Amino acid sequence: xxxxxxxxxxxxxxxxxxxxxxxxxxxxxxxxxxxxxxxxxxxxxxxxxxxxxxxxxxxxxxxxxxxxxxxxxxxxxxxxxxxxxxxxxxxxxxxxxxxxxxxxxxxxxxxxxxxxxxxxxxxxxxxxxxxxxxxxxxxxxxxxxxxxxxxxxxxxxxxxxxxxxxxxxxxxxxxxxxxxxxxxxxxxxxxxxxxxxxxxxxxxxxxxxxxxxxxxxxxxxxxxxxxxxxxxxxxxxxxxxxxxxxxxxxxxxxxxxxxxxxxxxxxxxxxxxxxxxxxxxxxxxxxxxxxxxxxxxxxxxxxxxxx
Ligand SMILES: [Zn+2]
Numbered sequence: 001x002x003x004x005x006x007x008x009x010x011x012x013x014x015x016x017x018x019x020x021x022x023x024x025x026x027x028x029x030x031x032x033x034x035x036x037x038x039x040x041x042x043x044x045x046x047x048x049x050x051x052x053x054x055x056x057x058x059x060x061x062x063x064x065x066x067x068x069x070x071x072x073x074x075x076x077x078x079x080x081x082x083x084x085x086x087x088x089x090x091x092x093x094x095x096x097x098x099x100x101x102x103x104x105x106x107x108x109x110x111x112x113x114x115x116x117x118x119x120x121x122x123x124x125x126x127x128x129x130x131x132x133x134x135x136x137x138x139x140x141x142x143x144x145x146x147x148x149x150x151x152x153x154x155x156x157x158x159x160x161x162x163x164x165x166x167x168x169x170x171x172x173x174x175x176x177x178x179x180x181x182x183x184x185x186x187x188x189x190x191x192x193x194x195x196x197x198x199x200x201x202x203x204x205x206x207x208x209x210x211x212x213x214x215x216x217x218x219x220x221x222x223x224x225x226x227x228x229x230x231x232x233x234x235x236x237x238x239x240x241x242x243x244x245x246x247x248x249x250x251x252x253x254x255x256x257x258x259x260x261x262x263x264x265x266x267x268x269x270x271x272x273x274x275x276x277x278x279x280x281x282x283x284x285x286x287x288x289x290x291x292x293x294x295x296x297x298x299x300x301x302x303x304x305x306x307x
Contacts, residue, residue, distance in 0.1 A: 002304045003043040003107060004033075005100035006119040013093035013122055015085050016077060020251060020288040021121065021135040029119060029284075032294030033301065041305055043113060047103035049095035054102060055138055057146045058173040060130040067091060067137065080132035086122075094122055094137040101144040101238075104281045109153035109236065115272075115280040115304045117241075117297075123285040125167040125240045126192060133169060134192055141240050141283050142173035145180050154235035155179065158276075160268060161186075163242020163285040164252040168192045170240065171203060178202070181232050183225060185217070187245070187252050204228050210253040214260025217245075221267065229271055236279045237272050243287030243296035251288050261296045265303035278307055 011023040033039055055064050072078050072088045079085045097120035104116035124141055126134030145157040158181045159174070161167035166186040174180040181202045188207030197203045206225065208217065243261060245254040272278045282300065287293035 001043050001113050002041070002301065003045050003104065003113040003116040004119055004301075005045060005047055005104050005116060007096050007100065009089055009093045009096055010120045012089035014087050014090075015135065021123070021286075023121070024290055025287065025293060026119065026121065028290040028294035029297045032298040036298045036302065038298060038301055038305065042301075045103065045107060045113075047096070047100045049092070050098035050102060054098060054143060054147055057150060058129065058139055058143045063130045067132075080137070084132050084135050084137070086137070090122065090137065093120070096120070097122065097124070098138050098140050098143055101140050101281060101283050102147050105144050105148045105153060105236065105238075106151075108279050108281050109148065114278055115307060116282070117301055117304060118281065118283040120284060123242075124283070125161055125163060125170045125242075125285050126165070127169040128172040134165065136169060139169040139173045141238050142170040144281070144283075145174060145238055146177065148236060149179050156181070156234040157236050157238060158229065158232065158234040159183070159238045159240065161240035161242070161285070162245065162264060163240055164244040164249065164254055165191055165242065165286060166194070166196055166205070167240055168194045168196065171196065175200065175203060181234060183229070187212070187254050190252060208254060212254050214245075214256040214263070217256070218260065218263055221264065226267065226271065230274070233275070235276050236281070237268065237276060239268065239280060239282035240285045241282045241297070241300060242285035243293050246287065246289060246292040246296055248289040248292040249287065251286070258292065258295045258299055262299040262303055265300045269303055269307040273307070280304065
């Protein structure tokens with residue numbers, strides 16, 4: 001069975017008014033799950049918020065203590081960077097988001113569920129060791145990989161990040177860790193516009209030009225990316241599932257159709273069956289056209305359910 005980890009607080013975290021990373025993103029996904037009749041096929045497990053040590057495994061102590069000591073008055077916003085602001089619920093939401101993915105990894109590795117999706121906000125893949133960035137507070141997927149290794153659930157982890165933006169935070173947190181492989185595809189140039197590894201033994205970055213279609217992407221995926229993944233060994237796949245490569249997304253200019261996310265997910269599911277007994281934990285990152293986001297996540301979930 002596929003498990004979905006979510007919590008009401010993920011809708012209570014908010015950025016500034018009219019921010020694209022908005023609570024309605026959760027509603028659009030839940031609506032699409034209901035519309036596609038997936039709700040009764042999913043389990044909704046309980047989870048606890050992450051502990052401080054679960055964050056310190058990948059973030060700098062000063063940054064973690066600064067975030068955890070914030071006291072934000074109801075109705076106030078606190079700005080962490082130019083496009084990331086938080087309210088009185090945000091730190092709690094970030095702690096529960098990390099708790100959710102850590103529990104999902106535990107449950108999939110123990111075979112309680114065959115795979116899992118974490119429906120949480122704020123997202124995580126731009127948060128670096130010492131800073132919030134790009135709507136993200138904690139680097140959830142990278143931290144989940146580090147926690148899985150520390151708890152000896154796995155020996156090696158592959159992170160697949162197909163969000164339209166480079167997973168700079170994930171890369172920053174894991175790049176020196178020899179048991180984690182990282183693949184990130186992203187429109188380039190585009191936010192975060194940072195340097196990225198080009199010849200790293202465990203990191204494959206795939207910059208894509210504006211206008212790239214899902215069909216073109218899937219050709220490169222089959223010809224260049226899958227062979228790289230087949231050459232390495234891992235016991236778990238973590239996905240940074242951003243749906244902002246969709247042609248309707250307002251923050252980027254790639255041209256994926258909704259069904260391209262189904263094809264990509266199916267290919268990842270097949271890879272997981274070949275390499276790691278189907279173990280996948282997928283985590284929501286970006287995706288800012290509400291309807292396209294909902295339908296793209298529903299199609300992603302259908303492939304996880306059908307695996
Ligand atoms: Zn993104």
